[in-house]
Amino acid sequence: MQIEPSPSRYEDKMQYIQCGNSGLQLPRISLGLWHNFGDVDDYDEAVRMVQYAFDNGITHFDLANNYGPPEGTAEANFGKILQHFPKNTRDEMIISTKAGHLMWPGPYGDGSSRKYLMASLDQSLRRLKLDYVDIFYSHRYDPNTPLEETMSALSDAVRQGKALYVGISKYPVDKTLEAYKILKANGTPCLIHQDRYSMLSRDVEQGILQAASEHGVGFIGFSPLYQGILSDKYLHGIPDNSRAAKPTGFLQRNQVSPEVVEKVSKLNAIALNRSQSLAQMALQWCLRSPLVQSVIVGTSSLEQLQNNINALNYPGFTNEELGMIDQILNEK
Template sequence: MLFQPNETRYEKMIYNRCGNSGLKLPALSLGLWHNFGGEDSFENGRALIHRAFDLGITHFDLANNYGPPPGSAEETFGRILQKDLTHYRDEMIISTKAGYSMWPGPYGDWGSKKYLVSSLDQSLKRMGLDYVDIFYHHRPDPETPLEETMMALDQLVRQGKALYIGISNYGVEETEKAVNILNELGTPLLINQVPYSMFNREVENGLTSFLHQHGAGCIAFVPLAQGLLTNRYINGIPSDSRAKKSKSFLNEEDVTSEVMVKVQSLHTLAQERGQSLAQMALAWVLRREADVTSALIGASKVSQLEENVAALDQVAFTAEELRKIDDIVNK
């Protein structure tokens, strides 16, 4: 049956301007790191994409190595796009990245011009696209000159293969250098994708303020701390948890008794706000639009998507609530 998106999909979603650009991103974007690979259920991934679009999520974030196996998330997304969403391409922001290991040999990793250009060409083929809206360099390369990496991104925009440039996992000094190079090239930085949550606040040490001052956006990934900031870990580690799976960055040793006490206290505070812990965690990341344009969420079930989007019903915090969160996290 032909997919017919919800006619009211834009009524409740919040859309934030990305830096000084003309682009707006939904406050919540869908990441396809997990649950869309070749080892996952295609129909479940399809249902997630459909529901996300119905809820006003227009930004779908991928990378060349997402799967597993690498590349398969882009292939899955491309199939869904072709089957159901071809007519809605211009309503969507599709991003992908390159910077981690993708194929054997010296040209399938990091940030050389050879790798970035080849990788985006492959990604476009996998997704069946002429261009992506945002192309990111996924991580800084300690060996390739930053000028080469930024010139490659600039070239891809000028060739029409990407509309905007992003970087990911870049710290303050690296971001400042990238911004200066890109401004000289005439293709400004659109956005930096960085980890940010109540448990990981490193970006508050100058990065978000620098991006704001220089007209670039910030998109937060792992805002739920790999699931720690959800109800899943309140009573211990579930057998099907990511903490049990080797493909995740979250390990069992991360879920200490000390962390669990903090999670339980945050859960109690969320209940007092009339939210789930996940909803409060997302609202916290999005509490200042000037600092964070969008937060990336992942989901394995449609119900998780719906719960996360409901976080936007209450994004504001009182000063007392923010103080309590800081006290809990910093114990």
């Protein structure tokens, strides 16, 4: 099966923005492969989502070594999907991966040591069938590894031609500032900082966003829909096929509390008044900040992906709407 990309893929379907102080532009919406691209998922639907994303201007595909499930299979499946595209399509894509969480048994399959990061990146490249990734992230801060060692490994990945840029993810503010300083001294400045950001998860507003901006580092938010809670999916209970219904999932039933559902219902009313879905409004809300370059959406169907991309077609918020949203979010 050969995929022929749409010739109109860059015709006003997507907005692009400079990532920090670099020359790299990111689409405002990126496609994440955290869920729904593993071996337990529908491969044909995964192909359709990647093709639709690319045909609509999404050039950034975000992965990690442990995405699946099982771990590693999201990279392997994305590598297979890439084979369906013309070879020169690779130069139109930003492909990122990460290392930092448990991947294989023993003392060298977890953490942020040079041993683990370098081995993991080599494994990722083999699964992806690529010579390099565009962005290689340290997926988390590891207190058991000196920060200099972790940052040195990232810098060497660039020098070895295995990555074009480096980033960090889920680092506390103090270690973030140290990491920026070390990477800059190494001659491989941090391109991008990735962290959780949504209406219901705003911790990065307490220092991370400002630190990234002041140091010329881009910011990209994951889970902008709070794993689906910021959609109409949970307004009337927990559906059987939802993430919260799965006992082994990252989203637990207790996170879909009556208090959260009440907030989401009030937010949904504002979205309906704007003639858009709650998911679309939640994405727009994240992107309202000039400190946020892109958000990563994770979709399980073509319909969800279409809905998310269409969030860019709505007018910006009025001051009154932003005030109403803040009032709801600040309710105890």
